[in-house]
Amino acid sequence: xxxxxxxxxxxxxxxxxxxxxxxxxxxxxxxxxxxxxxxxxxxxxxxxxxxxxxxxxxxxxxxxxxxxxxxxxxxxxxxxxxxxxxxxxxxxxxxxxxxxxxxxxxxxxxxxxxxxxxxxxxxxxxxxxxxxxxxxxxxxxxxxxxxxxxxxxxxxxxxxxxxxxxxxxxxxxxxxxxxxxxxxxxxxxxxxxxxxxxxxxxxxxxxxxxxxxxxxxxxxxxxxxxxxxxxxxxxxxxxxxxxxxxxxxxxxxxxxxxxxxxxxxxxxxxxxxxxxxxxxxxxxxxxxxxxxxxxxxxxxxxxxxxxxxxxxxxxxxxxxxxxxxxxxxxxxxxxxxxxxxxxxxxxxxxxxxxxxxxxxxxxxxxxxxxxxxxxxxxxxxxxxxxxxxxxxxxxxxxxxxxxxxxxxxxxxxxxxxxxxxxxxxxxxxxxxxxxxxxxxxxxxxxxxxxxxxxxxxxxx
Ligand SMILES: Nc1nc2c(ncn2[C@@H]2O[C@H](COP(=O)(O)OP(=O)(O)OP(=O)(O)O)[C@@H](O)[C@H]2O)c(=O)[nH]1
Ligand SMILES: [Mg+2]
Numbered sequence: 001x002x003x004x005x006x007x008x009x010x011x012x013x014x015x016x017x018x019x020x021x022x023x024x025x026x027x028x029x030x031x032x033x034x035x036x037x038x039x040x041x042x043x044x045x046x047x048x049x050x051x052x053x054x055x056x057x058x059x060x061x062x063x064x065x066x067x068x069x070x071x072x073x074x075x076x077x078x079x080x081x082x083x084x085x086x087x088x089x090x091x092x093x094x095x096x097x098x099x100x101x102x103x104x105x106x107x108x109x110x111x112x113x114x115x116x117x118x119x120x121x122x123x124x125x126x127x128x129x130x131x132x133x134x135x136x137x138x139x140x141x142x143x144x145x146x147x148x149x150x151x152x153x154x155x156x157x158x159x160x161x162x163x164x165x166x167x168x169x170x171x172x173x174x175x176x177x178x179x180x181x182x183x184x185x186x187x188x189x190x191x192x193x194x195x196x197x198x199x200x201x202x203x204x205x206x207x208x209x210x211x212x213x214x215x216x217x218x219x220x221x222x223x224x225x226x227x228x229x230x231x232x233x234x235x236x237x238x239x240x241x242x243x244x245x246x247x248x249x250x251x252x253x254x255x256x257x258x259x260x261x262x263x264x265x266x267x268x269x270x271x272x273x274x275x276x277x278x279x280x281x282x283x284x285x286x287x288x289x290x291x292x293x294x295x296x297x298x299x300x301x302x303x304x305x306x307x308x309x310x311x312x313x314x315x316x317x318x319x320x321x322x323x324x325x326x327x328x329x330x331x332x333x334x335x336x337x338x339x340x341x342x343x344x345x346x347x348x349x350x351x352x353x354x355x356x357x358x359x360x361x362x363x364x365x366x367x368x369x370x371x372x373x374x375x376x377x378x379x380x381x382x383x384x385x386x387x388x389x390x391x392x393x394x395x396x397x398x399x400x401x402x403x404x405x406x407x408x409x410x411x412x413x414x415x416x417x418x419x420x421x422x423x424x425x426x427x428x429x430x431x432x433x434x435x436x437x438x439x440x441x442x443x444x445x446x447x448x449x450x451x452x453x454x455x456x457x458x459x460x
Contacts, residue, residue, distance in 0.1 A: 001124045003084065006032070007113035008105045010098045011459035017093030022101050023459060025118055028109035029087040030074055035061070035108045036101075037072060037089070050076040058091065058101050067100050068092055082118050083125030116456025120449065123441060129160050130441030130452065134395065137455055138221055145270030146382070150220045150392060159391035162210070163440055166203055167433060170409075173200060174429045181422045188422070197416055204409045210393055211402045216382070217394030219304060223265065223272035224380050227299045229327070230309035231319040232256050232280030235337040238363040239309065240264070240277040243373075249277050256280060259292040261299055268373060271382045276303075282319050305380055306332045312360065313341035316349060324352055333379055334358040335372065340365040397448075398439050405435035 006026025012019070024032055033048050037056045048054065053073050057066040072089045080086040091101055106112060114120075116137075123133045135154035142148035153159070173196055180188045188196070228236040232255035240249050240262065249262050262277040276299050279292030300306060306327055310320060334353040336345055340362040347358050359375055361368030393402065412428035437443025 001126075003121065006110040007117055007121075008032075008102060008110035009113040009118075009459040010102055011088075011118075012093060012098075014095055015093075016095070019090050020093035020098040021459075022089045022091065022098060022105060023118065024087040024089075024105055024110055025080070025082040025084045025113075025121060026110065027085060029085040032105055032108045032110060033072065033074060033087045033089075036104050037070065038066075040069075042066070048074045050074050050079075058089065058104065060100075060104060067104070068097055070101075078125070078127075081127065082121040083127045084121060113458065114453070115458050116453030116460055119456060119460055120453040123449075129163075130444065130449075131159050131163070131393065131398075131439060132157060133441070134452060136460065138394070140457070140460070143265065144267045144272040146220050147223075147272050150217060150394060153392065154394070159210075159393060160440070162206070162391040163436060166206055167436055167440070169199065169203055170429060170433050170436075174426060174433070177422050177426050177429065181426065193416065197413065200409060200413050200416065204406065204413060207402060207406045207409060210391060211399065211406055213390065213392045214394065214399045214402065217392040218396070218399075219380070219382065220271065220392075221394045223274045224304045224382070225274045225276060225299075225302055226266075226305050226307055226376065227276045227278060227296075227303040228307045228309060229278055229296065229300060229323065230280060231282055231311075231317060231323065234280070234309040234311040235363050236280065236309055237262075237277050239307065239335070239337070240275055242363050242366075242369065243275055256282075256284070256286070256289055259288050261292070261295045268377055269382075271377070271380075281323050300327070300330065303330065305376065306330055307335055307376075308332050309335045309337050310345055310350070311338055312336040312343050312345045313338045315344050324350075328352070331379065332357060333375055336360045338362055338364070339367060393439065401435045401438035404438075405432045408432035408435060 003026060006024060006028035008022065008024040011021045011023040030048055034045060036058055038044055038059045039056050042057060042059065045054070045056070051073065053071055055071055058068050058070050059066050068091045070089050070091045072087065075086040077084045089101060091097055119133050119136055122128050123130060132155050135151045138151035139148065139155055142151050176192065176196060180186070228239055230236050233253070237249035237251045237258050241247055241251065243266060244264055248264055250257055258277060258279050264275050266273040266275045278296035278299055279289060281293055281296060284290055284293070308323065308327060310316065332353070334350055334357060336347070336358070339360045347360065350358060356375070359368060359372055361372055408428050408431035412425055412432065415425050415428060434443050441449070
């Protein structure tokens with residue numbers, strides 16, 4: 001794709017910094033540089049060579065005075081991030097200064113870039129695919145080691161390469177099928193059919209394994225949701241505070257203390273988590289508490305693991321039983337708290353939970369807390385996750401498209417073994433390829449593209 005216009009933006013965060021960068025991409029990049037930057041003697045540069053770092057003055061020709069002393073370089077298309085001519089000006093990092101330089105750039109032939117527009121151009125110019133573009137936002141936003149690893153693995157193209165290989169094999173199969181279409185009386189010879197079947201089945205396995213990895217990818221990107229649930233006063237907020245190592249939630253002996261949902265980020269072994277403290281579940285006339293309970297239920301529905309707490313110093317109540325029943329189909333780790341007090345409830349009283357899913361702790365005497373953390377990591381299955389050895393996708397958008405691709409390929413495989421006609425087989429293959437194109441961006445609507453890039457910051 002070719003763009004006639006030139007875009008520009010400040011690429012560094014607003015605020016003071018050692019340096020700040022104004023980035024320009026498009027055909028006017030070099031002419032703008034020649035117009036607004038002089039050498040240190042205020043003489044125009046005769047030319048700006050690509051890939052050379054220059055030292056000069058950004059000079060306002062109208063006002064006849066320099067704005068700043070800068071370093072800058074020019075990259076010639078297609079060897080730049082956007083695939084276009086690019087000028088990067090490294091000035092001092094002051095807001096007034098940078099906005100003045102940007103204004104000068106805009107007055108000399110560029111327009112202000114939309115959020116994510118540099119990356120969008122990189123995508124539209126075929127420098128990166130959509131998975132890589134999306135991973136750039138993830139890389140910028142990553143707050144933990146594993147989230148960072150995932151984003152980087154996607155950016156450096158592991159997933160892109162795997163998808164491209166799958167696509168190219170699918171195209172080969174499609175070509176064979178379409179060739180057979182030209183000679184309908186002969187059909188596909190038996191030997192070739194066997195070959196195609198095994199090839200397609202191998203591709204199907206690859207797609208299924210990508211699909212299976214998506215949930216892990218999503219968790220690493222967004223954080224694993226741990227929701228603390230239980231009847232009032234069992235120690236939910238105390239657990240939140242302990243895990244965060246700060247007095248985040250109010251703790252009192254009064255049942256019904258927590259009304260609203262409290263959500264806080266947490267990192268365990270480099271994996272991002274969200275820890276969510278909720279209002280104790282019970283029948284209540286109190287309107288505020290009822291609303292809190294409704295919110296608790298919404299959070300239960302979106303949880304990856306529920307930490308279901310009991311007060312070990314009090315007999316189990318009907319409320320406890322109701323909560324257990326309500327959560328019977330959800331992933332739960334049962335926690336019997338307050339073992340520092342004389343114990344009334346023991347693991348045996350809660351036979352609903354297998355031994356790996358129940359644990360005794362005391363938040364007052366701080367016992368069992370290390371084991372609790374180990375259990376959580378084991379149950380969410382992410383402790384030893386190695387990202388570098390396999391491709392991963394991580395978005396709902398990817399999941400929907402992959403599901404479509406997998407089912408179309410399964411159709412193709414069964415059609416081929418049943419001897420269905422070649423034109424129907426070709427349709428299944430195309431459906432599969434189209435669905436993969438939704439992920440890589442080959443076959444995606446401009447609304448989807450705009451939606452993705454609108455999440456970026458300006459200057460990226
Ligand atoms: N003895 C003892 N008391 C505890 C322990 N953990 C919490 N508590 C006490 O239990 C009471 C309730 O604790 P919270 O953390 O507010 O309980 P909660 O489940 O958040 O209660 P609600 O917000 O009302 O649903 C407080 O007085 C805590 O100090 C523990 O391990 N041992
Ligand atoms: Mg509470």
